[in-house]
Amino acid sequence: EMKDNGKNGFIFFDSKFSDKAKRKLLLENLLKSADYDKEFSILYQPQLNIHSKKIIGAEALLRWNSKELGSVSPEEFIPIAEETDCINSIGLWVMEQAIKQSAKWNKMCYNVKVGINVSPKQLDSKNLIETLTRILEENSLSPKYIDIEITENVAVAGEYKIHQINSLFGSLGVSVSIDDFGTGYSALSYLKIFPFERIKIAKPLIDVIATDSFDYEIVKAVITLAKSIGIRTIAEGVESEDQLEILTSLGCDEVQGFLLGRPMDKYEFEKLLKNN
Numbered sequence: 001e002m003k004d005n006g007k008n009g010f011i012f013f014d015s016k017f018s019d020k021a022k023r024k025l026l027l028e029n030l031l032k033s034a035d036y037d038k039e040f041s042i043l044y045q046p047q048l049n050i051h052s053k054k055i056i057g058a059e060a061l062l063r064w065n066s067k068e069l070g071s072v073s074p075e076e077f078i079p080i081a082e083e084t085d086c087i088n089s090i091g092l093w094v095m096e097q098a099i100k101q102s103a104k105w106n107k108m109c110y111n112v113k114v115g116i117n118v119s120p121k122q123l124d125s126k127n128l129i130e131t132l133t134r135i136l137e138e139n140s141l142s143p144k145y146i147d148i149e150i151t152e153n154v155a156v157a158g159e160y161k162i163h164q165i166n167s168l169f170g171s172l173g174v175s176v177s178i179d180d181f182g183t184g185y186s187a188l189s190y191l192k193i194f195p196f197e198r199i200k201i202a203k204p205l206i207d208v209i210a211t212d213s214f215d216y217e218i219v220k221a222v223i224t225l226a227k228s229i230g231i232r233t234i235a236e237g238v239e240s241e242d243q244l245e246i247l248t249s250l251g252c253d254e255v256q257g258f259l260l261g262r263p264m265d266k267y268e269f270e271k272l273l274k275n276n
């Protein structure tokens with residue numbers, strides 16, 4: 001868009017960029033002043049064993065109902081939180097809530113893990129391990145009921161991140177899953193570096209597994225490799241019976257997706273656990 005500046009010349013004005021920049025600044029400021037307990041909540045999306053169809057866990061997914069803007073998608077605000085360091089305090093809130101909830105379900109004798117998304121930025125934080133240890137202790141929860149989901153390309157991650165990931169497995173004892181595997185720069189060489197417990201096969205691959213023979217072969221190869229080195233696989237974003245059938249035939253271990261259950265509040269999830 002061009003605007004006449006009134007001086008026999010033109011200034012260029014990209015209104016699209018400006019709107020985007022304004023929105024980002026607005027979200028940044030609203031995130032900084034957000035009342036977490038009032039505006040944030042966590043939904044739990046079931047993860048099932050592909051054969052027994054029993055629920056084996058839930059992924060904790062953050063929701064933001066901004067006082068000013070209403071509901072804002074995590075796809076939009078998480079990247080902004082990551083850029084502005086807010087992710088550390090938001091991540092702390094999520095860990096506290098999710099671990100508290102996991103401990104409650106554990107005391108009710110539901111044998112399920114809660115998966116917590118930890119952003120690469122949080123891995124840089126010096127007190128991540130101590131914080132997790134403290135929250136687990138405060139809730140008397142064994143680390144085996146927590147799974148940490150990491151998307152970082154650990155093959156090119158710095159020494160410190162590698163050290164932190166090893167501490168998650170080692171001194172802390174939680175399990176770690178690689179999230180969104182098969183997109184971006186994820187490489188098979190990761191699997192050699194860490195004793196990951198599980199690969200989460202990314203939704204974009206699952207989306208086309210029934211229609212794109214190339215992506216079908218990729219998923220098949222990932223599942224075969226994971227099996228041969230003793231790592232479990234879970235498919236993300238499973239929406240159709242066709243996809244479920246293909247994944248079963250390929251030997252995928254677990255599934256998560258709208259077909260099996262949408263992200264839901266803790267009460268709804270608890271109802272599912274009662275009938276599990």
Ligand code: C2E
Nearest residue numbers: 061062074075078094117118119237238239256257258263
């Ligand atoms: P993710 O960790 O890969 O989470 C899975 C996303 O896929 C979730 O989106 C979930 O609602 C969606 N999903 C699951 N099954 C289906 C399906 O069958 N169909 C469709 N269309 N979508 C499905 P959501 O909740 O919007 O979260 C988006 C991303 O935001 C997450 O991707 C994760 O990267 C990030 N995120 C969410 N909560 C947190 C958090 O507490 N901390 C951090 N660091 N990131 C988070």
Ligand code: MG
Nearest residue numbers: 059117149179
């Ligand atoms: Mg995830």
Ligand code: MG
Nearest residue numbers: 179180200236
């Ligand atoms: Mg994912």
Ligand code: MG
Nearest residue numbers: 117151179180
């Ligand atoms: Mg993601």
